[in-house]
Amino acid sequence: MVKSHNPALxxxxxxxxxANSVPxxxxxxxxxxxxxxxxxxxxxALQLIAERGFPNVTVEDITEAADVGKGTFFNYFESxxxxxxxxxxxxxxxxxxxxxxxxxxxxxxxxxLRHLFQRAAEEPGRSPDLARALIxxxxxxxxxxxxxxxxxxxxxxxIAQIVAAGQxxxxxxxxxxxxxxxxxxxxxxxxxxxxxxxxxxxxxxxxMEDSFQHFWRAIAVSGKEKES
Amino acid sequence: MVKSHNPALxxxxxxxxxANSVPxxxxxxxxxxxxxxxxxxxxxALQLIAERGFPNVTVEDITEAADVGKGTFFNYFESxxxxxxxxxxxxxxxxxxxxxxxxxxxxxxxxxLRHLFQRAAEEPGRSPDLARALIxxxxxxxxxxxxxxxxxxxxxxxIAQIVAAGQxxxxxxxxxxxxxxxxxxxxxxxxxxxxxxxxxxxxxxxxMEDSFQHFWRAIAVSGKEKES
Numbered sequence: 001m002v003k004s005h006n007p008a009l010x011x012x013x014x015x016x017x018x019a020n021s022v023p024x025x026x027x028x029x030x031x032x033x034x035x036x037x038x039x040x041x042x043x044x045a046l047q048l049i050a051e052r053g054f055p056n057v058t059v060e061d062i063t064e065a066a067d068v069g070k071g072t073f074f075n076y077f078e079s080x081x082x083x084x085x086x087x088x089x090x091x092x093x094x095x096x097x098x099x100x101x102x103x104x105x106x107x108x109x110x111x112x113l114r115h116l117f118q119r120a121a122e123e124p125g126r127s128p129d130l131a132r133a134l135i136x137x138x139x140x141x142x143x144x145x146x147x148x149x150x151x152x153x154x155x156x157x158x159i160a161q162i163v164a165a166g167q168x169x170x171x172x173x174x175x176x177x178x179x180x181x182x183x184x185x186x187x188x189x190x191x192x193x194x195x196x197x198x199x200x201x202x203x204x205x206x207x208m209e210d211s212f213q214h215f216w217r218a219i220a221v222s223g224k225e226k227e228s
Numbered sequence: 229m230v231k232s233h234n235p236a237l238x239x240x241x242x243x244x245x246x247a248n249s250v251p252x253x254x255x256x257x258x259x260x261x262x263x264x265x266x267x268x269x270x271x272x273a274l275q276l277i278a279e280r281g282f283p284n285v286t287v288e289d290i291t292e293a294a295d296v297g298k299g300t301f302f303n304y305f306e307s308x309x310x311x312x313x314x315x316x317x318x319x320x321x322x323x324x325x326x327x328x329x330x331x332x333x334x335x336x337x338x339x340x341l342r343h344l345f346q347r348a349a350e351e352p353g354r355s356p357d358l359a360r361a362l363i364x365x366x367x368x369x370x371x372x373x374x375x376x377x378x379x380x381x382x383x384x385x386x387i388a389q390i391v392a393a394g395q396x397x398x399x400x401x402x403x404x405x406x407x408x409x410x411x412x413x414x415x416x417x418x419x420x421x422x423x424x425x426x427x428x429x430x431x432x433x434x435x436m437e438d439s440f441q442h443f444w445r446a447i448a449v450s451g452k453e454k455e456s
Binding site: 184195 | 360361364366367377380408409411414415416417422423425426427447
């Protein structure tokens with residue numbers, strides 16, 4: 001079994017629960033075990049990437065750490081490059097939850113977006129080493145970048161829909177282009193992670209709150225405009 | 229002599245001129261040559277870093293590309309880690325020019341900051357490879373990060389003074405903490421460079437303009453507030 005020496009890394013089952021806080025359809029035992037193995041491979045990969053950097057981690061290193069056969073890896077992932085896709089899935093499931101909340105209309109969009117900034121910061125916020133390794137892996141190869149871009153564009157589309165919901169409800173300036181605002185969400189998020197990973201303290205959540213407040217001022221309909 | 233095969237890289241003398249667009253004190257021939265050698269070493273290092281990544285470039289690679297003896301390198305830089313300090317100097321000289329303009333009071337602070345975003349984008353905007361290599365080098369070692377943080381905090385202080393000047397003149401919301409706004413300037417800038425380096429097009433200057441407009445909306449005193 002994998003031994004995690006890093007207390008910042010949650011157990012695979014915790015992560016599975018967190019990644020699926022919208023209740024998943026009931027899974028059979030075999031499917032549940034498969035999902036757990038996949039997340040375990042992902043977690044082991046992340047820890048190794050944080051320690052050694054993306055280019056210095058092999059598939060064998062990952063399967064050894066996760067205590068599964070090398071062949072098993074390829075049941076779950078096309079290549080090492082695709083492991084990071086799990087991170088994209090986790091982030092997308094959070095964006096998807098936020099979009100559901102936005103459509104519900106029970107919470108102000110400001111709260112929905114603020115919560116999304118914080119939830120998305122959970123993964124990279126586990127440790128500055130991990131955040132740096134993740135950002136470095138973005139630079140690893142054109143193949144990795146293509147995967148990241150494809151996944152990120154799904155997140156961007158969902159965020160743009162959240163922004164559009166905020167515009168319809170008069171919370172967000174209707175003159176703004178929702179797609180462009182979604183780009184600013186991603187840039188603000190990544191810039192904050194990068195800057196925090198250089199400073200290392202206080203926690204990423206603290207940096208992220210400042211960044212969100214700044215971000216929101218740029219798009220909010222001000223009190224006076226609302227009156228007019 | 230160094231042969232630059234990358235048309236995006238300016239010649240050392242052009243760069244020297246650009247980095248010193250506030251007229252420098254007159255230099256003797258020997259000093260001028262020394263300054264040129266230093267910039268040449270920096271340019272060669274950047275090109276190699278863009279091609280191979282920071283960890284895969286040695287001092288010998290750099291001196292060979294710049295056509296100087298290996299010992300010469302250490303007349304200019306304490307170590308390979310310190311070469312990136314030249315980039316910090318170039319960026320700081322741009323921030324310093326902007327601060328001078330802000331104190332002059334002849335231009336609106338909005339123009340001063342907008343111009344600074346664009347000027348600071350010139351170096352990383354030369355090529356996505358270079359931008360990625362620069363961001364990767366941030367992650368290279370704790371020693372490199374210490375140098376970057378020390379240099380960045382000088383830039384941050386100057387930007388905070390520009391913001392404070394904007395607050396005094398009623399252009400920027402006086403309730404904001406100028407130091408925190410300066411952090412947002414750096415984060416916005418770095419997030420934009422990172423995001424652009426994934427997308428690669430259009431030019432960084434186009435992405436930066438969008439980011440600046442978003443940034444400015446977050447801090448500007450709106451027309452209505454000005455009236456009241």
